[in-house]
Amino acid sequence: MxxxxxxxxxxxxxxxxxxxxxxxxxxxxxxxxxxxxxxxxxxxxxxxxxxxxxxxxxIWLSLFGLSEIYQVQKNFLNYFILYLLIVLRNLFLML
Incomplete structure (x- = not known):
């Protein structure tokens, strides 16, 4: 290193x-x-x-091929929504 x-x-x-x-x-x-x-x-x-x-x-977020800030925001929002769905699923499975 x-x-x-x-x-x-x-x-x-x-x-x-x-x-x-x-x-x-x-x-x-x-x-x-x-x-x-x-x-x-x-x-x-x-x-x-x-x-x-x-x-x-x-959250691993790739910026490959993105050139506009709205693309980064949309990509992050997609990852965030996916993360929330996983958390909600895990909470539901604990019930």
Whole structure:
């Protein structure tokens, strides 16, 4: 791992994952296709939380091919609605 990646990891852990208040920002990982963006975040979460990291509430949002803010908003809203439906389903199954 490069020193820059280590610094980014520490920033994300300290200011996002270990924050005592909900952060009011998202994390954008930018780079060409196939450079390891998802791999980087996936491993960071695995390192921080162990094998249970997949149980964390993470929204993976791809901006690939989007060029307008309304497209980003629509994409996020779609993911958010899907997340809410999953939560509601899980609550219903607990009854």
């Amino acid at each position: 490069t020193e820059n990646n280590s610094n980014v990891k520490q920033f994300i852990i300290k200011n996002y994952l270990e924050s005592e208040v909900n952060p009011d920002f998202a994390i954008l990982v930018n780079g060409p296709w196939g450079c390891g963006k998802t791999f980087f975040i996936d491993n960071l979460l695995k390192e921080k939380y162990g094998e249970d990291y997949r149980k964390k509430e993470v």
